[in-house]
Amino acid sequence: MTDARTPAIELIGIDKRFGAVHANKDVNLTIGRGSIHGIIGENGAGKSTLMSILFGFYSADKGEIRVKGETVKIRSSSDAIAHGIGMVHQHFMLVDTFTVLENVVLGAEGGSLIGPALAKARESLKHLAEEYEMDVDPDAIVGELPVGLQQRVEILKALFKGAETLILDEPTGVLTPDEADHLFRILGQLRDQGKTVILITHKLREIMAITDRVTVMRRGEVVANFETAKTNVGELAEAMVGRRVLLHVEKRPSQPGEVVLDVRHVTWKDRKGIARVDDVSFTVRKGEIVGIAGVSGNGQSELLDVISGITRPTSGEVFFEGKNIGMMGDPQYLRREGLAHVPEDRQHRGLITSFDAAESAILGWHFEESLGKGFRLDRDAVVQRCTREMADFDVRPGNPLLKSAKFSGGNQQKIILAREIERDPDLLIVGQPTRGVDIGAIEFIHKRLIALRDEGKAILLVSVELDEIRSLSDRIIVMFAGKVMGEREPGTNERELGLLMAGVTAKDAA
């Protein structure tokens, strides 16, 4: 009935509004069968919404979905699954306390008792493992598996339910470069077996590496379609933001001065006595950016907490401008002394999402005399300050009275950066400055960080984005399992850094 040329998926005139936000505007998209199709766009460009509509999580206000040429109605995820569509979400949809088998079977039990389905799943996992080099212990508890394997369970889940088309939403965010390569090999094999893969990402490199075709979205619309082989990174980036972007941050060589931060043998153990930060030592000097690279969860967050005074180290010392601050545990004192902190978790620690922007913009500085004396908070001064900072950091919309939650990720980050940078700190600690931030804002934030460095300030940067670490840092420290694996020059190639991030040192490799 359908010949091989019929597209796997066609989206025709998809339109979706959330209140005032027009998330998808008349989107048309055709995805060829047996191909890997990339969808790229900035945050808020509507890619995730579009895929959620395809997977039945939301329903479109207007438009038509065709699967293998036939118009279908997808009202829920079960409809999508019935039409052979599977999705691997950015945040895994797994039950941590279940075994791999139970997770795979959930929703596809095939009868009132789960015994037969578990046996069937065990068999089919064995086949899938052989076919796609996706070995997973079927009886392992999912919560105890590393993220790379958890993702594999997600893919297996979809395949077990008979997915012909697999949607992956930002699949590499949590993976090491090696794990990402393995994932891409698996996706390649899936395509070779005739499956269709839709890859949502904001990483241009991945699009170039693996996709056959790519669709670029901007502000809810499809702005361009390319054959991957006939395009390049620059062209894609331009399509994404609608203008030329500097992909590489231009910066002069650093002029490091005296030591501002000196971390000596810092160890931090969690309640179970496991050293999450293990004998870490390094320094940061004036006028340089030191980047800490590593896969997330390798002790970077805990290290930031120690340095910013949020937690006390179990042992070791931290010197800030010559003073031992390690055991002080007084973040407010540190901020007054010129240690500014842009926390990793913007939504929870960076600002209070239910506060208006002006209030979020003074968090941690509310005691300042200029914002009111004694018990009084001078509302006008607070709003004025925020207005000024918003203009300076190009926050959009520039409305200090808007709730913090209403700003996009990039603009929230700008509010926080403005708050910290405007106080003229001597040392800026910044965690994941561009996580969930769109390209335009990334460029802006990177420029500001470089400018701050050129003013002679010290910056400690923690990021899981290796590209970001490489383009901003003057020195790179790689952390793995709480330990410093080594220090490298920013020019060091990605493979070497990737191995360090996976805990493989040059000695092991040799």
Add this chain to the structure above:
Amino acid sequence: MLELFFGAETLASTVRLSVPLILACLAGLWSERSGIVDIGLEGKMLIAAFAAASTAAFSGNALLALLIAIMVSLGFSLVHGYASINQRGNQVVSGVAINMLAAGLAVVLGNEWFREGGRTPALSSDARFMPIDIPGISSLYDVPLIGVLARIISGHSLLTYIAVALVPVTAWALSRTRFGLRLRAVGENPHAVDTAGISVARLRYQAVIIAGVLCGIAGTYISTSLSASFVRDMTAGRGFMALAALIFANWRAWPALWACLLFGYLQAMGTRLQGVKFGTFEIPVQFINMLPYVMTVVLLAGFIGKSVPPRASGIPYTKDR
């Protein structure tokens, strides 16, 4: 002394007092395994006890009393379900509201209907769930040891046997059936259930309904089997003790049975030790009555190792993260 602590009478009384705990604990288990925290076990049992005693007083029919009690308890359960599933309200607040409503409503209606200060009239044995003697078992009563066992097993009401049978049924249903798998999943990660194409709300309503039915049976047992009328606040914190047993049992069915039997035993001892003297020293009754609660606090304070609630329990489900 041995007879006092481990005699057939003490143990049989343990079983009798454990029954409402077991039923309520299983009700809590079903509800919380699906992610709905149920503080309202106490209130549902109480209103069911009142409904059962009133129906029995009016009709003289124990089975009808059970049916009505289940329906009333179910009604309260669905209110809790609506508040926590559809309206995404705070489940603890909703549960507390149900407890207060039940306590007040039972007394007000009782006073209006029977004019006995909130009590219901004493029930005749036809209107109650009376002990059933297993045929022929009395011949075993005089055999050593087996006789004790026989006397513990026999002579309970139908509801007791139902309660005990529900333990293996619950354990089996949770671990072996599709419904059990989905229910456990929805209590751990409702997002996973939703993306697997299963309705989160429907599963949770099913769990809440089961909890309502079980509390209905528990309440009926309290007012028509354990006693012969309804008295205000007669559940006496059993719903909360069941919650403690649930935590103690780490949200699993078999351990829940043992925990409830332990609490039931302590309650039985409380009654048995009244007026008993150790030498010249008489243990105050209040002290014995306190034991189950002290046990709960001590055990929960760290003597039972890790007790991990279902991860999503108490958190209303919304699609957006």
